[in-house]
Amino acid sequence: MKDKQFLMIPGPTPVPERALLAMAKHPMGHRSSEFSAIMKEVYQDLKWLFRTEEDVFVYTSSGTGAMEAAIFNLVNPGDKVLSLVMGNFSERWAKIAEMRGADVERISFDWGQAVDPDILRERLDQDINKEIKFVTLIHNETSTGVTNDIQTLVGIIREHGALSVVDGVTSVGAIPVKMDEWGIDVIVSGSQKGFMIPPGLAFLACSKKAWQVHEECKNPSFYFNFKAYKKSAAENTTPYTPNVSLIVALRETLNMMKEEGLDNFYDRHARLAQILREGVRAMGLRLFVEDDAVASRVITAIYPPEGISVPDIRKTLNNEYDIVVANGQAKLKDKIFRMGHLGYVSERDAITALGALESSLLKLGYDAKKQAASVK
Amino acid sequence: MKDKQFLMIPGPTPVPERALLAMAKHPMGHRSSEFSAIMKEVYQDLKWLFRTEEDVFVYTSSGTGAMEAAIFNLVNPGDKVLSLVMGNFSERWAKIAEMRGADVERISFDWGQAVDPDILRERLDQDINKEIKFVTLIHNETSTGVTNDIQTLVGIIREHGALSVVDGVTSVGAIPVKMDEWGIDVIVSGSQKGFMIPPGLAFLACSKKAWQVHEECKNPSFYFNFKAYKKSAAENTTPYTPNVSLIVALRETLNMMKEEGLDNFYDRHARLAQILREGVRAMGLRLFVEDDAVASRVITAIYPPEGISVPDIRKTLNNEYDIVVANGQAKLKDKIFRMGHLGYVSERDAITALGALESSLLKLGYDAKKQAASVK
Numbered sequence: 001m002k003d004k005q006f007l008m009i010p011g012p013t014p015v016p017e018r019a020l021l022a023m024a025k026h027p028m029g030h031r032s033s034e035f036s037a038i039m040k041e042v043y044q045d046l047k048w049l050f051r052t053e054e055d056v057f058v059y060t061s062s063g064t065g066a067m068e069a070a071i072f073n074l075v076n077p078g079d080k081v082l083s084l085v086m087g088n089f090s091e092r093w094a095k096i097a098e099m100r101g102a103d104v105e106r107i108s109f110d111w112g113q114a115v116d117p118d119i120l121r122e123r124l125d126q127d128i129n130k131e132i133k134f135v136t137l138i139h140n141e142t143s144t145g146v147t148n149d150i151q152t153l154v155g156i157i158r159e160h161g162a163l164s165v166v167d168g169v170t171s172v173g174a175i176p177v178k179m180d181e182w183g184i185d186v187i188v189s190g191s192q193k194g195f196m197i198p199p200g201l202a203f204l205a206c207s208k209k210a211w212q213v214h215e216e217c218k219n220p221s222f223y224f225n226f227k228a229y230k231k232s233a234a235e236n237t238t239p240y241t242p243n244v245s246l247i248v249a250l251r252e253t254l255n256m257m258k259e260e261g262l263d264n265f266y267d268r269h270a271r272l273a274q275i276l277r278e279g280v281r282a283m284g285l286r287l288f289v290e291d292d293a294v295a296s297r298v299i300t301a302i303y304p305p306e307g308i309s310v311p312d313i314r315k316t317l318n319n320e321y322d323i324v325v326a327n328g329q330a331k332l333k334d335k336i337f338r339m340g341h342l343g344y345v346s347e348r349d350a351i352t353a354l355g356a357l358e359s360s361l362l363k364l365g366y367d368a369k370k371q372a373a374s375v376k
Numbered sequence: 377m378k379d380k381q382f383l384m385i386p387g388p389t390p391v392p393e394r395a396l397l398a399m400a401k402h403p404m405g406h407r408s409s410e411f412s413a414i415m416k417e418v419y420q421d422l423k424w425l426f427r428t429e430e431d432v433f434v435y436t437s438s439g440t441g442a443m444e445a446a447i448f449n450l451v452n453p454g455d456k457v458l459s460l461v462m463g464n465f466s467e468r469w470a471k472i473a474e475m476r477g478a479d480v481e482r483i484s485f486d487w488g489q490a491v492d493p494d495i496l497r498e499r500l501d502q503d504i505n506k507e508i509k510f511v512t513l514i515h516n517e518t519s520t521g522v523t524n525d526i527q528t529l530v531g532i533i534r535e536h537g538a539l540s541v542v543d544g545v546t547s548v549g550a551i552p553v554k555m556d557e558w559g560i561d562v563i564v565s566g567s568q569k570g571f572m573i574p575p576g577l578a579f580l581a582c583s584k585k586a587w588q589v590h591e592e593c594k595n596p597s598f599y600f601n602f603k604a605y606k607k608s609a610a611e612n613t614t615p616y617t618p619n620v621s622l623i624v625a626l627r628e629t630l631n632m633m634k635e636e637g638l639d640n641f642y643d644r645h646a647r648l649a650q651i652l653r654e655g656v657r658a659m660g661l662r663l664f665v666e667d668d669a670v671a672s673r674v675i676t677a678i679y680p681p682e683g684i685s686v687p688d689i690r691k692t693l694n695n696e697y698d699i700v701v702a703n704g705q706a707k708l709k710d711k712i713f714r715m716g717h718l719g720y721v722s723e724r725d726a727i728t729a730l731g732a733l734e735s736s737l738l739k740l741g742y743d744a745k746k747q748a749a750s751v752k
Contacts, residue, residue, distance in 0.1 A: 005402070012403035012620060023621060024400035026381070027388035027574040029700050060438050060576055061599065064616040068599035077595060101595040192617060198403040200436055200576045200619030219453060219477040221597075223437065223444035240440040241568060243576035243619070244388060245399060324405050 001322055008353055009326040010142045010170055010299045011192040012199055013343035016256060019197050019249040027244045031237070035244060038251050040236040045254040049262075050172060050187065050205050052179040057229035059202045060243045063169040063190030066202035067096055069224030070165050070186045073214050074134065077101030081134045082123065082162070084115045084153070088143035088329045089167060093136035102134075111144050111332060112301075114294040117152050124160040132162045133213075139171035139187075143329040145289050145301040145338060147175060151182045158183050163210055169193060172203070173257065174269045174298045174342055185210040191246060194265075194298075196253040196343040201246045204229075253344075272341040272350045273297040279354035283361070284371035288336045298342040301328070303335070305366040310334045312364055313357075320363065321356035377698055384729055385702040386518045386546055386675045387568040388575055389719035392632060395573050395625040403620045407613070411620060414627050416612040421630040425638075426548060426563065426581050428555040433605035435578040436619045439545040439566030442578035443472055445600030446541050446562045449590050450510065453477030457510045458499065458538070460491045460529070464519035464705045465543060469512035481508075487520050487708060488677075490670040493528050500536040508538045509589075515547035515563075519705040521677040521714060522670050523551060527558045534559045539586055545569055548579070549633065550645045550674045550718055561586040567622060570641075570674075572629040572719040576622045580605075645673040648717040648726045652676045655730035659737070660747035664712045674718035677704070679711070681742040686710045688740055689733075696739065697732035 007014055028035050039058075046056035059065055071093075075081060081102045083094035086109040097104045107123060109115055115137060124132065135157045140147045150166060157164040163185040168177055172187070173194020179187055185207045192199035206214070206226065214226045222228075228239040257265060273295065280287060280302055288301035304310050310327055314337060317323045328336040339357075341350055358368045383390055404411050415434075422432035435441050447469075451457060457478045459470035462485040473480045483499060485491055491513060500508065511533045516523045526542060533540040539561040544553055548563070549570020555563055561583045568575035582590070582602065590602045598604075604615040633641060649671065656663060656678055664677035680686050686703055690713060693699045704712040715733075717726055734744045 005404070007402070007405055009405050009407075011617060012405065015402060020400045020402070024396045026383070026391060026396070027568070028381070029383055029385050029388065030575070031385075031702075032700070060436070061441065062436050062616045062618065065437065065441075065599045068597065072597075096598040099595060099598040099601070190617070192403070198619065198621040199406070199617045200622065219475060221444065221448075222472040222475040223441045225475070240438045241387060241566070241575045242438065243574065243622075245574040245621075246576065246619075324408070326407075 005322045005324060006349070007324050008339045008341065009324055010338065010340040010342060011190070013192060013196065013340060014345065015197055016253065016344050018252040018256065022249040022252050023198070023245050025248065030241050030244050036236040038248060039238070042247060042251055042254060043233055043236065045258065046203060049254070049257065050179045051177060051181065052205050054179070054205050054207060055230055055233040056203050056205045057233065058238060058242065058247065059204065059224060060200065060240070061202045062199055063188060063202050064092065065224065066188035066190065066204045067092060067167065069204050069221060070188055071096045071100050072221035072224060073226045074163065074186070074210060074217055075100050075102050076218055078103060079133045080105070080131045081136060082107065082132045084120065084135065084137040085109070086113055086115060086144065086146060087111055087138070087141035089169070090138040090141055093165065093167065097136065112146060112289055114146050115148050115153060117149065117156060120153060121156050124156060124162070127160065130161055132160070134163050134165055136165045138167040139177065140175060140296050140298060142170045142299055143332065145296040145299045146294050147171070147296045150177070150184070154182050154184050163213060170298055170342060174265065176266050179205055183207070191250065194343050195250060196256070197246055197249045200243050201250065269297040269341070271347060272345060273300060275347065275350040276300045276339060276341060276354065282372055283358060283368035299338050299340050301336045301338045304337065305361065308361065308364045308366055310337045313337055313360060316360040316363055317356055320360060323353060323356050381698045381700060382725070383700050384715045384717065385700055386714065386716040386718060387566070389568060389572065389716060390721065391573055392629065392720050394628040394632065398625040398628050399574070399621050401624065406617050406620050412612040414624060415614070418623060418627055418630060419609055419612065421634065422579060425630070425633065426555045427553060427557065428581050430555070430581050430583060431606055431609040432579050432581045433609065434614060434618065434623065435580065435600060436576065436616070437578045438575055439564060439578050440468065441600065442564035442566065442580045443468060443543065445580050445597060446564055447472045447476050448597035448600060449602045450539065450541070450562070450586060450593055451476050451478050452594050454479060455509050456481070456507045457512060458483065458508045460496065460511065460513040461485070462489055462491060462520065462522060463487055463514070463517035465545070466514040466517055469541065469543065473512065488522060488665055490522050491524050491529055493525065493532060496529060497532050500532060500538070503536065506537055508536070510539045510541055512541045514543040515553065516551060516672050516674060518546045518675055519708065521665050521672040521675045523547070523672045526553070526560070530558050530560050539589055546674055546718060550641065552642050555581055567626065570719050571626060572632070573622055573625045576619050577626065645717070647723060648721060649673040649676060651723065651726040652715060652717060652730065658748055659734055659744035675714050675716045677712045677714045680713065681737065684737065684740045684742055686713045689713055689736060692736040692739055693732055696736060699729060699732050
C-alpha cells in the first residue's frame with residue numbers, strides 16, 4: 001500500500017495531519033497583518049524551542065542553507081576554522097568553510113564515535129596565539145547515529161574563546177538543546193526533522209558574541225544576511241518572500257510541541273531509541289553504535305545479519321511493509337541501514353518497525369527468534 | 377469571507393487545487409526512485425518553459441536566493457558590474473553585487489520607464505577596454521509594472537561581450553522568454569509567480585559562456601553551487617534535501633501549463649493586462665505606465681483618484697470583496713496601487729477585479745460611471 005508508506009529516514013520525517021492540511025490552504029500574502037501575527041507567534045515559539053533570548057532567523061532553504069548562512073556571515077577568507085568531523089554532516093561544515101576560503105583544520109574521529117572532549121581541549125590548549133576563530137561541530141551526526149555531548153564541547157570552546165558553530169539539524173526539537181545556558185554561539189536546524197513539517201525552512205540563532213564577529217565579516221551573504229533577518233524578526237516579517245505555506249504549517253506543529261511539552265518530547269525520543277535498540281539487540285543484530293551513552297535518540301544504525309544485504313532489507317521493508325529506512329552514507333553505504341525515529345513518531349511506530357524488521361529478515365532467511373534463543 | 381480571499385498581488389499568487397492537494401500529501405523521501413522520476417519530468421519541463429537546452433537548477437529558496445546564486449557563483453570581488461535600474465527589484469541586483477564586493481555602476485531610469493536600449497548601447501560602446509564583465513537587468517519590474525525588451529537589451533550586451541544576468545522572477549511562465557534564442561546568459565525565476573505554486577522554490581539557468589565565467593569564480597556559494605546543482609541535475613536529484621512538497625506541486629502545475637500551451641498562457645496574460653488597462657481607463661483612472669508598449673502583462677499599477685488614498689482602496693477591496701492588491705513600493709508607497717494578474721488568473725478574475733474596484737471606489741466617493749460620462 002504505497003499510500004500508507006511510512007518514512008523512517010532521518011528526513012523528510014512524517015508530517016501530522018494538522019500541518020498537512022495547513023499546507024493545502026491558499027497561501028496568504030506575506031506582507032499582510034494576518035501573516036505577521038503568525039510570524040510573531042512562530043518567532044516566539046522558536047526562542048522557546050531553542051532555549052534562547054536571541055532571535056531565531058527563519059530561512060527559506062534546506063538546513064544546508066542555514067549552514068551556509070553561518071559561514072558566509074561570520075567567516076572571512078583566511079580565517080582559521082577547526083572542524084570536528086565524525087561523519088558526513090559534520091564534514092559538511094569543513095567543506096563550506098573551505099569554499100568560503102577559510103583555513104580549515106579537521107580533527108577526525110572514527111565514524112560511529114563521538115567527539116572526544118579531551119582531544120578537543122588538547123588541541124585548543126596548544127593554540128596559545130588564539131589563531132582558531134571558529135570551531136564547527138555537530139550535535140547529532142545523522143550519518144552514523146551518534147550524539148555529541150555539546151554542552152561539554154561548547155564549554156571547552158568557550159574557555160578558549162573561539163566561536164562554536166553547531167549543526168543542530170537533527171537535534172533541535174528532539175534532543176535537549178539549551179542554547180543560552182550552554183553558551184552555544186551559532187546553531188542551525190531544518191524543518192523536516194524535529195519540527196515535523198516538510199523540508200524547505202531552516203533556522204539559525206546566534207549569540208551576541210557571534211553578532212560582533214558578523215560585524216567584521218566582509219562580503220557576507222545577501223540572501224541569508226544576518227542584519228536583514230534580525231531587522232525583519234523585530235518587525236515580525238522576513239526580508240524576502242518566505243515559504244508562507246510551511247510557516248503556517250510550522251505554527252501548527254509548534255503548537256503541538258507546546259501541547260506535548262519540551263520534556264515530554266525529549267523523553268519520547270529517548271524512549272523510541274531505547275525501544276529500537278533493545279528490540280534490535282533482542283533479534284541478535286549488532287548496533288553500529290554500541291555505546292548507549294553516545295547513541296542517537298533520533299536515528300539508529302544497524303548492521304545487517306551476515307549473508308543478508310542492506311539493499312535487500314530496505315527493499316523488503318519497503319515492498320512488504322511500506323516502511324522506508326535509509327542506507328548508510330558514503331563509506332558506510334551497504335554496510336549499515338539506518339532507522340529514523342525523529343519528529344512525528346510514536347511508540348506504536350517503533351514497535352511496528354521492529355515487527356516489520358523481524359518479519360522482513362525472516363523472509364530473507366534470518367530467524368530472529370531462533371537467533372535470540374541460541375544466544376541465551 | 378476571508379476564506380475566499382483572492383490574492384492579486386505580484387506573489388504569492390493563487391494556487392490551483394491540483395497543486396494544493398499535492399502539497400497536502402505526506403512528503404516522500406528525496407533519494408527515492410519515485411522522487412527521481414518526478415525530478416526528471418520537472419527538469420525536462422523547466423527546459424521547455426525556459427526555452428533552453430541548458431539545465432535549469434531548482435533551488436529551495438525564494439527568488440532572491442537564485443539572484444544570490446547568480447552573483448555568488450560568477451562575480452569576484454572587484455569585478456565591474458553594470459546594473460540597469462528602473463525599480464525596486466532591478467536595484468536588488470546592484471545591492472547583491474555590492475555585497476559580493478563588486479565594483480557596481482548603475483544606470484538609472486525613472487520609475488515607470490523601461491530601460492532605453494540606446495543609453496545601454498552608448499555606455500557599452502564607451503567601454504573599449506571591456507572592463508564591464510556583467511550587466512544585470514530585469515525582465516518585468518514588479519515594483520512599477522514595466523516590462524523591458526529583453527531580447528534587444530541582451531543582444532546589445534552580447535555584442536559588447538559582457539554576461540547578461542536577468543531577473544525573470546515575474547516573467548518566466550507568463551511573458552515570452554526565449555533563453556537560448558535571445559542569448560540570455562543567466563536567468564532566474566521564482567515559484568510563487570508564473571509557476572502557480574507557493575513561494576519556496578527558485579530557478580536558475582546559465583549559458584555555456586556563463587559556465588566558463590563560473591569556473592573562474594573564487595569562493596563561490598556552497599548551498600547554491602552551480603557545479604553541485606549541475607551534477608545533481610544530470611542524476612535527476614538535488615544536492616541537498618529539496619522542498620519535495622513544492623516539487624510535487626510543481627509537477628502538477630507544469631502539466632497544467634503544458635496542457636494550456638506556451639502561446640496560450642502568454643496570450644492569456646496579455647489579455648488580462650488589456651482587460652485591466654482598458655477597464656481602468658474607462659473608469660477615468662490614470663495608469664502609472666501609460667505606454668502600452670512597455671506596460672507589464674502581469675501587474676498593473678494604478679494611481680488613485682484625487683482625494684482617495686491608496687490604503688483606503690486596498691482596505692475596501694480587501695474588506696468588502698476579499699481581493700488583496702499591493703501598495704506601491706519604496707518611493708511609490710501610497711502613490712499607486714498594483715494589481716497582480718500573474719499565474720492562475722482567468723479573464724473572469726480580471727473582470728471581477730474591475731467590478732470590485734469600481735464598487736470600492738464608489739463606496740469611497742468616486743463614481744466611475746459619472747467620471748467616464750464626463751470624459752466623453
